[in-house]
Amino acid sequence: MEIVILFALTILPMLLPPDPAPGLSRSKERSRSMDCIRISAEEASAHYPGQVITSDGRGDYVERTAMICRQRLMRPGLRDARDEAVLNALDATTLNLATSAEARRPDLREHTWLVDAYYPNAKVGSKITFSTKNALMGLGLQVADRTLALNATEVEIIQRLHPDEAYPAACRRYAENGTLGKEDALLAVVSRDRRATVLHAGLCVDGVWAWIE
Amino acid sequence: MGAATGCVRVYQPMSGLHQPVVVDPTAPNLAGVGLAVRCVPGKELNHTESAALCRRVGTLLENQGARVTTSISAATEEDPYAALIEEQSDAAPVTTELSLELRAERTHRANNMLSWAIAVGTLSLVPARLESSFAQTVTIRDANGFQLVSDTLEGRIVHYYGVGAVVGNFVLDLLWRDKDERLSGNTAKRELSADLYGRLSQMMFNARMQAEVLEQASASVPR
Numbered sequence: 001m002e003i004v005i006l007f008a009l010t011i012l013p014m015l016l017p018p019d020p021a022p023g024l025s026r027s028k029e030r031s032r033s034m035d036c037i038r039i040s041a042e043e044a045s046a047h048y049p050g051q052v053i054t055s056d057g058r059g060d061y062v063e064r065t066a067m068i069c070r071q072r073l074m075r076p077g078l079r080d081a082r083d084e085a086v087l088n089a090l091d092a093t094t095l096n097l098a099t100s101a102e103a104r105r106p107d108l109r110e111h112t113w114l115v116d117a118y119y120p121n122a123k124v125g126s127k128i129t130f131s132t133k134n135a136l137m138g139l140g141l142q143v144a145d146r147t148l149a150l151n152a153t154e155v156e157i158i159q160r161l162h163p164d165e166a167y168p169a170a171c172r173r174y175a176e177n178g179t180l181g182k183e184d185a186l187l188a189v190v191s192r193d194r195r196a197t198v199l200h201a202g203l204c205v206d207g208v209w210a211w212i213e
Numbered sequence: 214m215g216a217a218t219g220c221v222r223v224y225q226p227m228s229g230l231h232q233p234v235v236v237d238p239t240a241p242n243l244a245g246v247g248l249a250v251r252c253v254p255g256k257e258l259n260h261t262e263s264a265a266l267c268r269r270v271g272t273l274l275e276n277q278g279a280r281v282t283t284s285i286s287a288a289t290e291e292d293p294y295a296a297l298i299e300e301q302s303d304a305a306p307v308t309t310e311l312s313l314e315l316r317a318e319r320t321h322r323a324n325n326m327l328s329w330a331i332a333v334g335t336l337s338l339v340p341a342r343l344e345s346s347f348a349q350t351v352t353i354r355d356a357n358g359f360q361l362v363s364d365t366l367e368g369r370i371v372h373y374y375g376v377g378a379v380v381g382n383f384v385l386d387l388l389w390r391d392k393d394e395r396l397s398g399n400t401a402k403r404e405l406s407a408d409l410y411g412r413l414s415q416m417m418f419n420a421r422m423q424a425e426v427l428e429q430a431s432a433s434v435p436r
Contacts, residue, residue: 036227211429
């Protein structure tokens with residue numbers, strides 16, 4: 001009996017495929033640092049040739065699937081949770097915002113587009129700006145690196161306003177002080193609330209602000 | 214044999230469920246929002262389980278200040294357009310500003326017969342293994358039916374049956390593993406609930422923000 005148990009314990013790891021679930025050889029932290037999807041064995045075999053067993057040509061009445069797991073770029077907890085959530089979906093978010101802006105105002109195709117991000121963390125803000133510019137350029141729009149500026153008094157006043165008033169006020173000032181010209185369009189990417197993990201965007205043209213749906 | 218020897222359940226979030234959550238689910242994030250929660254039973258959750266989920270989600274969102282009504286749909290995979298068959302509301306009817314629909318599906322189930330054979334041969338010292346994957350589709354709409362947020366949260370539960378799994382994990386939890394790494398008891402259920410309710414709270418708050426922007430965008434069409 002002992003021999004049977006010993007034999008079973010010895011061969012079991014070879015018989016069972018490696019499992020991404022937490023267990024003897026994998027911690028919960030490591031398991032949670034991966035994103036996984038389940039796909040058919042045939043699809044997995046096409047992506048990872050030689051690593052996935054598929055049924056033979058005649059079929060063996062066994063439905064096989066494969067779980068594909070991808071390690072996240074950053075270890076969980078290394079970045080602030082909100083930054084992590086925003087950056088995880090940054091490409092998709094900025095593409096969506098740029099597409100919405102372009103669709104909402106097709107008449108601005110010949111304008112020069114400027115981008116500004118209003119996000120508490122400056123480093124993340126610059127990534128948001130960069131990604132949004134890329135998305136606009138991908139749509140064939142002309143994008144400038146120019147930054148818009150307000151003087152210290154204007155910034156102090158605008159910072160005291162509610163977001164619903166602050167962004168239109170800033171937009172108006174950009175047009176009045178001439179930093180945003182007649183041929184310019186500003187796409188502002190905004191984090192409206194510190195509890196939200198989504199970004200919103202507003203469009204400033206000729207001193208008129210409009211939120212993009 | 215599984216029932217006789219006990220079972221250890223292990224939860225693994227696959228996608229969406231373990232995304233970062235910023236909102237505090239105990240804070241009034243949805244103060245005054247009229248919210249309708251609708252649960253659709255399916256293969257993963259039957260009618261009773263859907264009702265229980267709806268009640269819990271309703272309580273979760275009420276604790277965040279929302280005025281909630283819950284309903285269970287009779288819709289199934291075979292009849293997705295069936296009418297609502299049950300509606301429950303503890304409070305007076307409220308104006309619905311947001312609606313949340315929860316639809317759970319089992320996406321995969323695997324019962325490893327080889328592991329059962331080995332478990333029998335070893336008197337369950339080596340555990341038998343059964344796993345199932347699920348997908349929880351979450352859709353949030355505004356009062357006009359416009360889709361604000363939609364996501365599919367996927368996870369899996371692996372069941373290990375046998376004396377070896379139960380005793381082995383109990384001993385490891387007791388002597389070796391940190392508190393956060395323990396697997397025995399109700400850990401899987403607790404972790405899944407924490408992930409699901411956290412994500413739902415975050416998605417509801419994001420939807421509320423989206424609704425506000427949408428309202429302002431509609432009010433200020435430029436040109």
